[in-house]
Amino acid sequence: MSEEDPAATADVAMIGGHPVLDFVNTVAWRHDEARRADRVNSADAWARWGVAAGVLRSGAASGQDADEPARLALVELREALWAVLDALVDDRPLPLLAWDSVRRALVEARAKAALPPTLPLRWQPAPPGLAALRGTLALQAEQLLASDDLHRIHRCAGPGCGWFFLDRSRAGTRRWCSSGDCGNRDRARRHYARKHPSAGRQGSKAP
Numbered sequence: 001m002s003e004e005d006p007a008a009t010a011d012v013a014m015i016g017g018h019p020v021l022d023f024v025n026t027v028a029w030r031h032d033e034a035r036r037a038d039r040v041n042s043a044d045a046w047a048r049w050g051v052a053a054g055v056l057r058s059g060a061a062s063g064q065d066a067d068e069p070a071r072l073a074l075v076e077l078r079e080a081l082w083a084v085l086d087a088l089v090d091d092r093p094l095p096l097l098a099w100d101s102v103r104r105a106l107v108e109a110r111a112k113a114a115l116p117p118t119l120p121l122r123w124q125p126a127p128p129g130l131a132a133l134r135g136t137l138a139l140q141a142e143q144l145l146a147s148d149d150l151h152r153i154h155r156c157a158g159p160g161c162g163w164f165f166l167d168r169s170r171a172g173t174r175r176w177c178s179s180g181d182c183g184n185r186d187r188a189r190r191h192y193a194r195k196h197p198s199a200g201r202q203g204s205k206a207p
């Protein structure tokens with residue numbers, strides 16, 4: 001892991017501004033095959049991530065190895081959501097298989113969820129464990145994809161980064177996952193390019 005890695009100082013960065021975006025962002029460097037890294041790769045790590053992301057209450061998921069099928073289903077949802085969001089921000093047609101997979105997960109989450117008799121109404125995902133994490137994220141994805149925030153989903157402009165975030169800026173012009181990470185790298189890159197005008201053409205390893 002290099003020093004400039006955005007997630008190097010924390011288990012997983014939570015920069016998306018929405019749990020579903022942070023969920024998809026658990027893979028770093030989506031658009032850089034050499035650096036791509038899955039930050040959450042065990043049932044236990046997912047249980048911890050769920051609590052850190054505010055999606056699960058502490059102790060709601062045990063993260064046992066027996067949850068492997070639930071972990072795989074969670075990863076499948078993440079990958080499908082990623083493909084859908086990546087197409088969305090590029091204004092490309094939605095990838096059919098991934099979009100089918102996401103929609104099935106949303107329908108399934110509703111079918112399995114309970115609706116407690118309290119207000120405000122709120123679906124309560126079931127069953128417990130990592131499946132609840134998937135169910136909650138599916139229900140939150142439904143809300144996100146049905147809301148005006150859909151058009152505030154942006155992808156970081158940092159080369160290779162690929163992280164998504166909700167752009168809450170008034171002008172809708174936020175470009176970086178974090179000004180301290182990709183934004184800094186961009187400033188450093190431009191500074192370097194000014195000082196070494198020929199370096200870019202020689203495949204420089206400047207940050």
Ligand SMILES: [Zn+2]
Pocket residue numbers: 156157158161162163176177178181182
């Ligand atoms: Zn970035």
